[in-house]
Every structure is written in C-alpha cells, then in structure tokens.
Amino acid sequence: MLFQKGSVGSPHWRLGLAVLACLITIMPPAQGAEGPQFSATRVWPSTLYTRLTFESATLPSYRYFMLESPRRLVIDIDDFRLSRVLHKLSQQVNASDPFISRIRVAKFDAKTLRVVVDLKQPVRTDIFNLKPVANFQHRLVVDLYPKLNSDKDPLSLFLANTPSVRSPLEPLTSPIGKAPFIVMIDPGHGGEDPGAHGLRKTLEKNVVLQIAQRLKRLIDQQPDMAAVMTRSDDHFVPLAMRVAKAQQQKATIFVSIHADAVANRQARGASVFTLSTRGATSAAARFLANSQNESDLIGGVSRSGDSYLDSTLLELMQHQTLHDSAILGSAVLKQLHKINPLHKSRVERAGFEVLKAPNIPSILVETAFISHPEEERKLKTARYQQQVAEAILVGIQGYKVKRYE
Structure with a gap:
C-alpha cells in the first residue's frame, strides 16, 4: 500500500497525500449518496x-x-x-x-x-x-x-363503488310517474386539491365539505327529498366524475359548494353561478371558472381518464336545463342574501366544467370569500355553516315548488 511505507514528512508520504487529493477530486460520489429525492x-x-x-x-x-x-x-x-x-x-x-x-x-x-x-x-x-x-x-x-373487472376504467370503478339512493326512496315515487327529488351535493376540491385558503390557513376543501354534510342532513330530513354527495370525505374527485355520478344517480338537481379567494382581500359576499355556453357574464366570473376548472390539473387526473374527460356534454346542453338552472340559482341567491351580503346581486354565468350535466339543472354556490378575514372566520363556525346549509335548502324548496308543484 502506498501509505504503509515512509514516515510523516517523507517524500513517499507527501506523494501519497497528493494522490489521495486527486482521487477525492476525480472519483464520483458513492452510488445512492447523491441524486434526486x-x-x-x-x-x-x-x-x-x-x-x-x-x-x-x-x-x-x-x-x-x-x-x-x-x-x-x-x-x-x-x-x-x-x-x-x-x-x-x-x-x-x-x-x-x-x-x-x-x-x-x-x-x-x-x-x-x-x-x-x-x-x-x-x-x-x-x-x-x-x-x-x-x-x-x-x-x-x-x-x-x-x-372488480380488470377492463374497467377509473370512471367505471368510481361509479360501481357509489351506492345508489334510489332503492330507499321507492316510497317517494308518488304521485305515480314522478321520480324522487334527488339533490347531488358537490363539495368542491378535496384530497390533493385543497382549493383556496384564508390568511388563517383555513382550507376551502374542509369548509365546503362541512357545509355539504350539514345540507345533506337537512335534505334527508325532508319527506320527499334525498341527497347524495360527490365526496363524503377528503379525497379528490375529477370534475367529469362528479358530473357522471350525478347522472348515474339520476339527480334532479346538482349543487356545487365553494368558498373562493381572490387577491383583493376586501372582496366579500356570496354568489351563485350557472353554466354559460357563450362566454362569461363578467371578467370575475370567467376568472373563477378558469380557476375552478384547474382542479383536475391540481388534483391529478391520469391519461387513462382522457376518454371521459373529452366530453361533448357542452354541445348536448339543453335549453330547458339552462333555464331551470337560472331559476334554481335565483331561488338560492335570494336566500343567501338573508344571511350574508351578496358579492353580485344576480346569478352569473361562466364555463364551469362541473356544471355540464346536459339534463340536470346545476348551480355553483360561492358561500363567501375565504380570502376575506371576517368571512374566513365565519366560514369556520358551525353557526354560519348551518345558516348557509339552511339557505340553500330553502332555495331548493322554492325551486321545487315553482318547477314541479
């Protein structure tokens, strides 16, 4: 060995140090010590x-x-x-x-x-x-x-594991020929997609799930209504799957619940949106739709899901569905005005992917601005969450009376 001979300070020792220095410089690091993590x-x-x-x-x-x-x-x-x-x-x-x-x-x-x-x-x-x-x-x-079956895609697996509410609702099919009034409640975001957040780190996905659960309990207490949720816990559901679930359950209406954030911390108030097939009614509505439609990018949809994401639902959208969505939206907005100032006094429209069920009246409810400090505080309280749930229920009941009774 080079270092076994010679004393400290000898030419052999100095040569050994020089060689060692070269080896340290030119030898690559040991495998596994470096690299991405x-x-x-x-x-x-x-x-x-x-x-x-x-x-x-x-x-x-x-x-x-x-x-x-x-x-x-x-x-x-x-x-x-x-x-x-x-x-x-x-x-x-x-x-x-x-x-x-x-x-x-x-x-x-x-x-x-x-x-x-x-x-x-x-x-x-x-x-x-x-x-x-x-x-x-x-x-x-x-x-x-x-x-279940190896040939099933994620959409089929998702729907196959979604229990139907129609069996327990058989008594609701009176008068003869009427289907049960089923409300599909959609808590926005979830899982990898947290949605918006407030200054106190309140996450939109958590708040809207809590409101949705309260709304479901209220609806299920009604003698002629029942509710299903697109998600009942903290997991991500692609936008198209939310729509598909509403269709599978033969939902009467679709209500998506959110709590948005904007850079302007002064922005506040509740809003209601419906689908637009011809552009947004305002720049703010267009911005909101674009941000909500990014959920699939944030939450993560695999390429195997492209077949169901490449939907032609927009082309199939029926005029009557859009009309009924506007009636439902107005009824809910009227009730929300009783518990919170409105951000916009009318129902707005934009190209929300989650509202594209061709035969189900659909609305998106912005319960408040989570980016507004006072509204963030309210959104976390059981009192305001219950008020929002009750306001949405009363709005749905008003729509139901006007449209079906």
Missing part, C-alpha cells in the same frame, strides 16, 4: 379509492408489478435516493384504509429505490406522473381501486 409524500384514503403521492423536483422514472402471497404492489424508481420523508411514509397509513396495510421503502440496488405497498385486498392500480402545477412539483401518483 422525494421532498413530500401523502396518503389519501377513502372508501372509494386510496391515493399515494410522491413529490419531487425531478420527474421520476418508474416500473411496477404485483406480487401474491402475500399481496403486494412493488414500485421501482430509477436513480432516486432515500430521504427522510420516505422513512416516515408508513406512518401516514391509516389503520382504517381499506386497501393499504403497510408501506416499506428501501434501496433495492445502487440505482433503484423500491417501494413495497402491502395490500389488504385485490386492487386495480392506476399509476402516472403529473407535471408541476400551482404549488406542486413533479408528482408520482398511485391510485388504488377495488379490483
């Missing part, structure tokens, strides 16, 4: 599907396969190294998750990071990359659905 991971469990998300500054390259006995999903990611967030990933798994029992992460070899997801049941996997958007970097998304 995941900066965040998230697990979103729900009764319909579970989403696992890996976020990084670099687009990951991956492969995956399934193993049996025990049942596991294995994901191999090229050139990524272990990071602190990965060691904590298994801690994010909820014991009530219907699909995942445990997640393990380790280096399989010098160039491969391996993620092993231990599964509770057979699953259909939908794995895809998402480009940076909003506050998110590159994301590797893993969606786990119950395995």
Whole structure:
C-alpha cells in the first residue's frame, strides 16, 4: 500500500497525500449518496379509492408489478435516493384504509429505490406522473381501486363503488310517474386539491365539505327529498366524475359548494353561478371558472381518464336545463342574501366544467370569500355553516315548488 511505507514528512508520504487529493477530486460520489429525492409524500384514503403521492423536483422514472402471497404492489424508481420523508411514509397509513396495510421503502440496488405497498385486498392500480402545477412539483401518483373487472376504467370503478339512493326512496315515487327529488351535493376540491385558503390557513376543501354534510342532513330530513354527495370525505374527485355520478344517480338537481379567494382581500359576499355556453357574464366570473376548472390539473387526473374527460356534454346542453338552472340559482341567491351580503346581486354565468350535466339543472354556490378575514372566520363556525346549509335548502324548496308543484 502506498501509505504503509515512509514516515510523516517523507517524500513517499507527501506523494501519497497528493494522490489521495486527486482521487477525492476525480472519483464520483458513492452510488445512492447523491441524486434526486422525494421532498413530500401523502396518503389519501377513502372508501372509494386510496391515493399515494410522491413529490419531487425531478420527474421520476418508474416500473411496477404485483406480487401474491402475500399481496403486494412493488414500485421501482430509477436513480432516486432515500430521504427522510420516505422513512416516515408508513406512518401516514391509516389503520382504517381499506386497501393499504403497510408501506416499506428501501434501496433495492445502487440505482433503484423500491417501494413495497402491502395490500389488504385485490386492487386495480392506476399509476402516472403529473407535471408541476400551482404549488406542486413533479408528482408520482398511485391510485388504488377495488379490483372488480380488470377492463374497467377509473370512471367505471368510481361509479360501481357509489351506492345508489334510489332503492330507499321507492316510497317517494308518488304521485305515480314522478321520480324522487334527488339533490347531488358537490363539495368542491378535496384530497390533493385543497382549493383556496384564508390568511388563517383555513382550507376551502374542509369548509365546503362541512357545509355539504350539514345540507345533506337537512335534505334527508325532508319527506320527499334525498341527497347524495360527490365526496363524503377528503379525497379528490375529477370534475367529469362528479358530473357522471350525478347522472348515474339520476339527480334532479346538482349543487356545487365553494368558498373562493381572490387577491383583493376586501372582496366579500356570496354568489351563485350557472353554466354559460357563450362566454362569461363578467371578467370575475370567467376568472373563477378558469380557476375552478384547474382542479383536475391540481388534483391529478391520469391519461387513462382522457376518454371521459373529452366530453361533448357542452354541445348536448339543453335549453330547458339552462333555464331551470337560472331559476334554481335565483331561488338560492335570494336566500343567501338573508344571511350574508351578496358579492353580485344576480346569478352569473361562466364555463364551469362541473356544471355540464346536459339534463340536470346545476348551480355553483360561492358561500363567501375565504380570502376575506371576517368571512374566513365565519366560514369556520358551525353557526354560519348551518345558516348557509339552511339557505340553500330553502332555495331548493322554492325551486321545487315553482318547477314541479
């Protein structure tokens, strides 16, 4: 060995130091010590599907396969190294998750990071990359659905796992020939898509879910009405799936609930919107529609979903549906005015993707501006949430009387 001979200060020793310095300079770092890493991971469990998300500054390259006995999903990611967030990933798994029992992460070899997801049941996997958007970097998304038939796409799986409300409502079909009055309640955003947020970090997705749950309880108490929700917990639902669910349930009307934010912290008040097929009624309405339509980009929709996102519903929109949407919107706006100042005194229109059911009158309710400090405070209170739910219910009842009775 070069360093075994010679004393300190000898020519041999000095030569050894020089060679060592060169080696340190020119030798590449050990495999796994460098390279991209995941900066965040998230697990979103729900009764319909579970989403696992890996976020990084670099687009990951991956492969995956399934193993049996025990049942596991294995994901191999090229050139990524272990990071602190990965060691904590298994801690994010909820014991009530219907699909995942445990997640393990380790280096399989010098160039491969391996993620092993231990599964509770057979699953259909939908794995895809998402480009940076909003506050998110590159994301590797893993969606786990119950395995019904291998040829089913995410939309079919989503609808197949949505219980129908029509059976319990059979008594509501009187008078003869009338279908039950079903309200599809759509709490905006969810899961990876938080929606807007206030100065106190209140998230739109949480507030609107709470209002929606209150509204559902009120509607279900009515003798001739029932409600279904596009989501009942904190998970992401693509816009087209929300529309498809309303059609599957044969909803009478569709009510999407939101709490918007704008740069102007002085903006306040409630608003109601319907679909426009000919542009927006104002620049503000157009801006709002564009921001809401970005939900699919933020929440994350895989390419396998393009078939149902490339919809021609707009072309099929019926004049009567738009007319009824305006009546419903006016009835709800009138009631909201009793509990909060209005941002606009009339129902506005814009190209909201979530309002495009061709045969279901649909409205989008902005309950208040979460970006306004006082309205953010109110939105968090049970009192205001209940007031909003009651106002929407009374508006729906007014529409129902005018349109059907």
